[in-house]
Amino acid sequence: MTQAPRSRWWRRWPSFRRDRDLITVAIERGADADGCAVCWVLEARERRSLWILLREHVLDPGTRGDWNRTLGFCARHTSALCATATGMGQLPGVAILFGDTAREVARRVGAGARLHVWRDCLECGREAQSEAAHLRRLAQQLGDAAWTERWAPKLRLCVRHAASIMRTGMRTGVRARPTIPLAEHLREIAVIGGSHDARSLRRTLATLQAASLGFESPSGVPALPLWGCGVCDAETTAVTDEGRRLFQDGGTPDGTLCRRHAGLLLARSAVAPAQLADHYSSALQRAVDALEERRTKRSAVLPTACPLCDFVEAHAGELAASGAPDSEAALCLRHFEVALERPAASGGAFRAAHIEALRALSDELGELHRKSSWDARDEPKGTEQTSWIRAAHYLGYDARALPLTR
Numbered sequence: 001m002t003q004a005p006r007s008r009w010w011r012r013w014p015s016f017r018r019d020r021d022l023i024t025v026a027i028e029r030g031a032d033a034d035g036c037a038v039c040w041v042l043e044a045r046e047r048r049s050l051w052i053l054l055r056e057h058v059l060d061p062g063t064r065g066d067w068n069r070t071l072g073f074c075a076r077h078t079s080a081l082c083a084t085a086t087g088m089g090q091l092p093g094v095a096i097l098f099g100d101t102a103r104e105v106a107r108r109v110g111a112g113a114r115l116h117v118w119r120d121c122l123e124c125g126r127e128a129q130s131e132a133a134h135l136r137r138l139a140q141q142l143g144d145a146a147w148t149e150r151w152a153p154k155l156r157l158c159v160r161h162a163a164s165i166m167r168t169g170m171r172t173g174v175r176a177r178p179t180i181p182l183a184e185h186l187r188e189i190a191v192i193g194g195s196h197d198a199r200s201l202r203r204t205l206a207t208l209q210a211a212s213l214g215f216e217s218p219s220g221v222p223a224l225p226l227w228g229c230g231v232c233d234a235e236t237t238a239v240t241d242e243g244r245r246l247f248q249d250g251g252t253p254d255g256t257l258c259r260r261h262a263g264l265l266l267a268r269s270a271v272a273p274a275q276l277a278d279h280y281s282s283a284l285q286r287a288v289d290a291l292e293e294r295r296t297k298r299s300a301v302l303p304t305a306c307p308l309c310d311f312v313e314a315h316a317g318e319l320a321a322s323g324a325p326d327s328e329a330a331l332c333l334r335h336f337e338v339a340l341e342r343p344a345a346s347g348g349a350f351r352a353a354h355i356e357a358l359r360a361l362s363d364e365l366g367e368l369h370r371k372s373s374w375d376a377r378d379e380p381k382g383t384e385q386t387s388w389i390r391a392a393h394y395l396g397y398d399a400r401a402l403p404l405t406r
């Protein structure tokens with residue numbers, strides 16, 4: 001079969017996009033979609049990047065070298081990777097990558113080297129690069145009268161990206177014209193009126209979260225079986241109690257709850273969906289006020305910090321002490337790194353137990369990979385089938401299948 005000539009594809013490409021660079025075209029496609037245009041671009045980038053990693057790069061030595069250097073992704077991207085892999089039926093790829101991390105952590109612990117967990121997530125780095133490039137170009141285009149006239153009426157941005165555009169515009173000297181409505185649609189979203197049934201309330205909540213926090217990475221770590229980190233458990237209990245306290249008597253906390261903590265409070269029935277929607281609605285209204293203040297005053301502060309993330313940070317020491325489990329081999333990666341800094345943890349037995357647990361995990365992941373092959377199709381399946389879920393909980397800080405703060 002002969003290939004269709006290029007010119008036919010070219011004729012289908014809308015004429016108004018033919019003289020655009022790819023970054024501008026991506027922004028315009030984002031503006032055509034629902035929600036924040038920059039978030040749309042980032043979401044599409046993330047999907048593509050994880051798909052390519054699993055389909056093509058998982059056996060590439062350079063990619064594996066980078067993965068081992070950074071010990072894999074942060075919790076949010078670990079969860080997104082699992083969602084992508086499940087959707088593609090690519091669990092062997094995940095077993096290979098998680099197996100690499102387990103062996104590399106064991107090697108570093110054995111050698112007394114530093115772990116540096118989550119310091120350098122490759123996907124976060126790529127996302128930041130793409131975000132900066134698209135925001136820069138958008139700020140430039142908003143200085144162009146013809147482009148602005150065509151696209152500004154459609155352009156929607158979340159709180160974070162509207163704030164970034166104002167900042168980028170100030171820095172580069174290209175100010176978004178005051179007539180461009182960067183925050184009006186946010187104010188419309190913030191007003192939640194009328195009565196809701198359960199389903200429409202969830203939809204409203206999702207819209208409010210998207211406007212306040214930006215796009216949501218897919219979450220793909222099943223809730224069970226857990227890794228069972230004692231510090232994570234202590235943290236979950238303390239955060240739930242604190243969340244219940246913040247919302248008691250119809251109160252609503254300052255700041256904006258991150259998705260993970262909002263999801264946790266909902267799952268534990270510490271807050272009702274309607275209360276949570278009220279919280280996001282008032283946080284979004286405060287954010288829009290601050291955005292409008294920013295047009296004239298740089299110092300206006302956006303209320304985007306999560307009060308429960310702040311709580312965890314402020315009480316990290318107490319939580320680590322109260323949740324110290326009997327067998328420290330069961331700590332998740334992040335809490336194991338924290339525990340290593342305690343003098344009591346410098347003992348060889350503490351490290352050896354953790355290394356032992358990691359070797360067992362990496363053996364199971366190896367088995368999962370092996371049994372995924374055609375040759376092993378008749379072999380009975382065992383506990384190795386859930387090893388990738390345990391590994392995801394170990395790596396992703398027992399994230400209860402919910403993505404972490406953005």
Ligand SMILES: [Zn+2]
Pocket residue numbers: 036037038039040157158159160161214215
């Ligand atoms: Zn956005």
Ligand SMILES: [Zn+2]
Pocket residue numbers: 073074075076077121122123124125
């Ligand atoms: Zn990341």
Ligand SMILES: [Zn+2]
Pocket residue numbers: 229230231232233331332333334335397398
């Ligand atoms: Zn933990």
Ligand SMILES: [Zn+2]
Pocket residue numbers: 257258259260261306307308309310405
């Ligand atoms: Zn939080």
